[in-house]
Amino acid sequence: MTTTCIVSGRAWRDGHPVAGELTEDDLHRLHRETDALVWVDVRDPSPADLRRLLHRVGLPDGAIEDVTAPYERPKVARYGDHVFFQAYATWMADHPAAGEYVRLRTGRVSGFVGPGLLVTIREGDAFDMAPVVRGWEENADLIVEGAAALLYGLLDVVVDSHFDTVQRLDDDLEDLEDVLFAERRTGHDFARRTYGIRKDLVRLRRVVLPMRDVVDGLMRHRSRPEGNRFTALDAWFDDLYDHVLRAAEWTESLRDMVSTIFETNLSLQDARLNTVMKKLAGWGAIIAVPTAVTGWFGQNIPFPGFGRHGGLAVSVALIVVATAALYALFRSRDWL
Missing domain, CATH: 1.10.287 (Helix Hairpins)
Incomplete structure (x- = not known):
């Protein structure tokens, strides 16, 4: 019985990609080889498909709850030799949906990383794996580091989306500041935009801040070669953690800024x-x-x-x- 939810998969042997179209059986066969690295991408799996897939890589049924539970925050958990992770990519819509004030959109990606294996699980098409695959191809020399290199490429795209979102919100706040101190008076539209950005920042904060624990946990759980020596990938993960901290600090500063704009607007209205x-x-x-x-x-x-x-x-x-x-x-x- 074939799992129909598998969207794509790739394999590498000794850092070089395995050519040809890979079936599910090929991916599982390569996973059992010690010199092979396998990535399996799954989208919208049913509980039965997910259970079958996880059993084939040696994961317990308890891991299914982490994948399927709704409204889960970014997290990391260990299951034997495998580590479960969950993160959210973010972006800003051009306009809020009808009857809403928020423009922030999120795409959830979960997965398991273990010796020679990375499984990514997505909901719908919200999270696009194409930039992740391009990053792997552009940094092909890191593939020899194993599944941790694939994981780094995935998290790097997620954190970059956080930076892009924070930048968009920063630009929106600068536009509000220009209106705030302009000669014309602020009105209902200004209050609505301020409220919408405030809600976006609250939602973004719930996604960005836990990423510090996620990246830190993955760095601690990441398997190292014998002798615990540092590898080229350590510097990349350190840089990724620094980006996570900067995104979190930037989000916090914008949250303070939008509160300041809201209070300043009230003060200016009183002055007027x-x-x-x-x-x-x-x-x-x-x-x-x-x-x-x-x-x-x-x-x-x-x-x-x-x-x-x-x-x-x-x-x-x-x-x-x-x-x-x-x-x-x-x-x-x-x-x-």
Whole structure:
């Protein structure tokens, strides 16, 4: 019975690729050879297919739960000679889905790595293995290091996707800053974008931060040659761990930044409200002057210039002079 969920597979012997189309039986036969390195890619496996596949590489049924459990965070676990890992690649959609605010998308990839074997398990087409395979081909000299080299190439693509996502979010925050301090006022669209980025960063944080433990665990569980000597791959894994730390720190700093933008927007709105209140108070005082003058001269008693054109000129002059003086006074104090 053939496992129909296997999408593709490759094999190497002594660091050189094995040519030709490989069947499932070929992959399992090569896996039993001590000088062979095998990669098996599985997509959307059924429980029966997954159980059969794991049994053929010597993994217990308990490993199936790690693969199939929904909403699992990035993690690493050891099963005898094999290590289970789970990670999420990330990217940003151009626009949020209808009725949503978030644009962050994730692609889950799980797998098992052991002596001479790497099994990758994907859900749908969300995670693309093509960049991973290209990375293996571009660094073919590392294949002699075994399954750890394949694992490094996979995790490198995952961490690079984190960097790309964080960069996109950083650019979005810079756009928000330009709007925040522009002359025009922020409105509903600004608040919606800020809220969406805040949610994206919360989701991204759940994916990026645990990767420190994943990479550290895989580095500790990775088998070394006799004598525990360091290999060329150690420097690559150290560099990968450094990238994971930088992505985590960058995500944390952006999370603080979006909170600062949110609070600054509220402070600027309060400041604009105070400015509006000052202007209203200033204009109210200015309008009160002609109202007082005309009200006074509107009383039913004679006043200087009553019944003559000169009286009208005096009242108009009082209104203009008093209004101009108040306007100049308020303007000098930046109330208007």
